[in-house]
Amino acid sequence: MIQPDEIYNLAAQSHVKVSFELSEYTGEVDALGTLRLLEAIRTCGLEKKVKFYQASSSELFGRVHEVPQTEKTPFHPRSPYGVAKLYAFWIVQNFRESYNMFAVNGILFNHESPRRGETFVTKKITRTVAEIKYGLKDVLELGNLNAERDWGFAGDYVKAMWMMLQQETPQDYVIATGKKYSVREFCELTFQYIGIEIKWKGEGVDEVGYDAQTNNTLIRVNKRYFRPAEVDELLGDATKAKNELKWSPEVDIHGLVNLMMESDILWAKRKAAMRDVL
Secondary structure (H helix, E strand, O other), X not given: OOOOOEEEEOOXXXXXXHHHHOHHHHHXXXXXXXXXXXXXXXXXXXXXXXXEEEEEEHHHOOOOOOOOEOOOOOOOOOOHXXXXXXXXXXXXXXXXXXXXXXXXXXXXXXXXXXXXOOOOHHHHHHHHHHHHHOOOOOOEEEOOOOOEEOOEEHHHHHHHHHHHOOOOOOOOEEEOOOOOXXXXXXXXXHHHHOOOOEEEEOXXXXXXXXXXXXXXXXXXXXXXXXXXXXXXXXXXXXXXXXXXXOOOOOOOHHHHHHHHHHHHHHHHHHHHHHHHHO
């Protein structure tokens, strides 16, 4: 029998918008999947031997009750994904208290890397901007440009996950950079990487972002990308993690954009070369 020392549950249907379309599946994977792992640890008699990490989410806060959000901020999820993750959060606490398990929740705010899936907004932005640079696409289409997020680097956050399981006692932690940027600002930073300054005009679904030099429209709003219930502002306070884990993020938003754009520029360059050959 395999008897691991540490289990990191990162498995999930993790796309918020998709969770509205696949709400039952999201609950099955994100909520009950966590319960099944905890129950497996217990029934195998490993509750005193195994340390369990649960990847929780800033989406628990949803319609935020305070800014910034800490471990003590009330939860108000705004999506089936957030609700499923909230069940997982509480079942981890329940097993910790009921069976004295070393089980913790890492309430991670948005964390990105070059390996981010293409359906997530940061990757969609960096990849499309790279495609625009090489003439593979003309326009980037997005939903809510005003949504604000606390974006960090996934590599930094994985270190925090490991640190949580090295503590003497199990506790839950918020992991975040403490800085927020809007989707609009993330677009501006990404286009700056390829030497384009973005200006804006219009409002709501009629708003567009255009090249300040050429006046070409490069960003459009498409209402199909709006969520049924929006989460407008997420900003984390990781003071507890910084004090107790001695953790702090090493990559800021500019470094994150650079990492993602370096990867996507190489990808788009290869794609453009194949197009030219064919």
